[in-house]
Every structure is written in structure tokens, then in C-alpha cells.
Amino acid sequence: MTIEVRNIIKRFGNFTALDNVALRVDTGELVALLGPSGSGKTTLLRIIAGLDWPDSGSVAFDGEDALSRGAGERNVGFVFQHYALFRHMSVFENVAFGLRVQPRRVRKSEDQIRARVKELLDLVQLDWLAERYPNQLSGGQRQRIALARALAIEPRILLLDEPFGALDAKVRKELRKWLRTLHEEIHVTSLFVTHDQEEALEVANRVVVMDKGRIEQIGTPGDVYERPATAFVHGFIGESIVLPVEVREGRVRLGERELALDSSDARPGPSKLFIRRHDLAIGPVGSGALQGAVKHVRAFGPTQRADVLLQAAGGEGTLIEIDAPRDRDLKPGDVIGLQPRRYRIFADGA
């Protein structure tokens, strides 16, 4: 089942929560909606689910209009951040719930329901918890049960809103891997909301990066990380050093200092230079496009991290953090050269 969203506009009073959003999800894809708080991810998911309606635009499932149908008629499964399990029902009954409330003409027999619930509990690898109640489960187990429950009605589309958001970091990591493996097994078209870039890049086939109600970029995890389309995407995904520069007559300036960087793709005017921390090579003073003085050095896992005050002749200088191998001798007071192996320049406001 495909999802096609076109020109969606959604306002809450004067505030535009979704500003002309368009998106296509192909059958069997697992797509992440990634963006900061308030970027419109949940609003978009709720519109696709049928829990909210746009002011204009269309949503189609396999080419058929979905907006004319209510949530109950869209055959969509949901999982939310806060486990929506029924407290007074066992795990088994929670998973069976959707099957028991189906209209009589399509409802399965009791034996079929039991077999289906068992199958789902096996799928999420929690069959041994069938008789427990939600308050006897860990947070991670509850989310896996919530997923089994969402899948019970064999939805054509699965929507997940920060499904692991309330869990601690270690459990989140485990469940990410688990979700990806599960998706490879069941292949239901899935869209999940997260503000965690690592989660999006690790789990999804494609990532939709949103900011302020707009889509900034849609691409594979490799695309959005390696080839960010906008300054926002570069700043939001991965750790970057960002320097305010000026592109003038084909040259890049940091304060009054001219940097030996290629700016042939850059628009003239005030801009930002983005460099991933690991793309900055350290050399002797005089080498590289940037120069700086080491201020502090601290061990940081397998590397060391140093604060370096960049020299921008005539200007104040800018403090940046760089990573260096542990065996590289760096100490406060050293003056070093820095060469970006890769970098991007985005004009301000572009």
C-alpha cells in the first residue's frame, strides 16, 4: 500500500503547522519523519491516520482518497509514545482487542483469534507474557505489545509516533534494531515520527527531514547525512562546526581572513560554512585553510577533543571543538593548521 500526501496545509488559528507538505511512501517502505519539536511531524501523522484533517491538500492510499474516510475505515495501525494498553486486560486480551471488536461479518472465530494472537506474540517474541497485565511489563515490553496489538487487524499501513520516546537510551537502541528486523519480516508500509536523528538514520529506508511545517529534504539516510540539501539539514543531522563566513567575488572570508576554500557552488553574501568534526584534518601551523590556537584538551573515548580558537585576523576569533586521535600530541597553547577535507557553504536565509 502506498501513501501519497499532496500540498497539505494545516493551520491552527493563525499558526501554520504544515505548509504545503508533499510526500510519497512506497509499498513496504519504513520511512522516518524527523525534525525538532514543533516541526509538524505528529500533525502530519495524525492527518494520515484520520485523527485530524488538513485545510487543503490530499492524502491517498494506493491512489484512493483517504480523507473522505474516518480513522476506523482506513485500516491503519498506530503505536504512540505513551503505551495505550488497557490496564485491566491481560497482554493476550490487549492484543486480541482489535480482533474482537471487528464487525460481525468479518470477525474471526474464537479459535482463529487465539491462533492470531499467539502468532503476533511470537512475532514480537513475548509469547511468555500472554497472561501478564500491562503494569507487570517493562516499558520496552509494553511497546512491543502495543505494536503486536496494532498489527492484529492486519493494517495496510503502520504509523508510529515516537514509539520509543519514553524509554531509556539502552532499551531504545535495542528496540530500534528489533523494529528494523521486524519490518523486514512483515514489510508493512510504515511511517514513524522521531526527533532522534540516530534513530531515524539507523531504522528507516528513507528519512523525511522537517522544520517549521515544511519538508527540508527527503532521502536515504546516506543522502541526508552525506548530501544535506539545506543549512538546516546539515546542522540538524550529525555534528558540524558552523562558521559565519562571507562569500565575495568567489572568495570565502572568515572575518578579514580569506580562506583557501572553493566557493564555486556558493552564492555571494553572508553564509555559513559547515564542516563535520571528523572531516577536519589537523596539520602544522601554516597548513590548511584555517588556523587556530589550542585552548583546552580533554580525553573523549577513543579520541581527544580540543577547544581551538580560530584566528580570523581583524575579528574576534571563533571558538570551535575539534576531535583528534589520542596519540596526536596536542596541548594548550599549540597553534595548528586545520584543513576541511569536506565542507559545504550555504547562503544565509537560503
Ligand SMILES: Nc1ncnc2c1ncn2[C@@H]1O[C@H](COP(=O)(O)OP(=O)(O)OP(=O)(O)O)[C@@H](O)[C@H]1O
Ligand atoms: N490542536 C492544536 N492546536 C493548536 N496548535 C497545535 C495543535 N496541535 C499542534 N499544534 C502546533 O502545531 C505545531 C506542530 O506540532 P506537532 O505536534 O505536529 O509537532 P511535532 O513535530 O510532532 O513536535 P513534537 O516532537 O514536540 O511532538 C506546534 O507548534 C504545535 O504547538
